[in-house]
Amino acid sequence: MNVTSAIIRLLLFPGVLFAVPAAWLFLWLERKSVALMQQRIGPPFMQPCFDFVKLMGKSTPPRQGVNGLLMRSWPILAVGSSIGALALLPVFVHFDGFAGDLILFLALLELPPFFVIAAGYTSGSLFGEIGSVREAVLSISYSAVFVTAVLAIAVSQHSFRLQDLAEAPFSPLRVVGVLAILVCIPAKLHINPFSLSNAEQEIYAGPMTEYAGPELALWEISHGLEWVTMTGLVAGLVLPRTGFWAADALLFVAISLGIVLLLSGVAAATARLTIDAATRFYWRCGLVAMVLAATSILFMRSAL
């Protein structure tokens, strides 16, 4: 990956120029599909974009007793790491990824939850701190499953390059790993039944409680970008390669949208779990998925 292609990936596709409108589309699709499932009409198509413009035009409150610079930097860092992770996604064949990009990808994916936790503590709000604690406990629980599932798929292909994982021929054993990743996505995206950290009306808005205006807009974008990255990761892993770039891109978007609908369905059909139930879920059920994913490597490796 040379500098030019890295910049194109970061700024054009699948970076900023694609990802920000895609983030708005995904956020709208989630809200709209939940509304339709509840027999409502739901928000207008441009609503997430309007909200972003609206928040950018709002004032930021004066802060006393908290570190303003830190407060401002967390959402910027979260957006930066989400875009970085997105740029590494293997949408096209032969994009010249570098050896070990999977490790960077995982690290960049783990950063936004860390920034959310830090933001909650920096804000000095009681609700922010409760949200941060919940986010920390939850992220420890699902990260074990998530990282093992991704690494299991990587080890089965003897490679830490996302490109190799995406290009590998489809195997039914990989489904186990992909399912384990899917189980972690609701917790990573803070949607029901794992919307504990930003539990609205319960602890106001969790770590985001003290954020307003442009900073909140950046958090919204970061959340949308996480949607695009996580669905993109699953889409990249299950994408059948046609060999034609436009068909690949279309399929990639179609599978991503399908996953958004699936997750929205789960979110609409479930209620918020308590923190101990959510943690127990990941340490028990998630652990089973983790062990299955790890076992499937052995079979895949012996099949290779």
Next chain:
Amino acid sequence: MNAGSCNGCDIEFVASLTPSYDVEQLGILVQGSPRHADILCITGPVTHNTKKAIQTVYGQVCNPKAVVAIGSCPASTNAFIGSPMVDGPLNRHIPVDVFVPGCPPRPDAIVEGIAKAAQIVAERRCQPASGEGNSASEEQAQ
């Protein structure tokens, strides 16, 4: 926000958030934190105990913002007029943009009041853009 209301308006307010009225089609969302909100909805005749809280929460909503007074109580203190516990009406303490009178008002009247407040917020913006009237968030902290 409840400023000493009898809960009648609050019940109607919650009814206006149900799927049958679907305020989300106007882009209205209930926000937990006043920092995220544009429009502050207040019910009740403003008692001495709630005065400070109203001013604090009003100060926490970032500009541009609007206030909707739901029910007859915040408009005129209604049945509680002359009570030693009441320090209303609401516009003695904070500027009110939209009054939704009624004891209690119907949910569709509340939704219309919030939609009007959203237009007021859109007009107050530094850089007005088309369609922004839809993007109102609404705050209710009880």
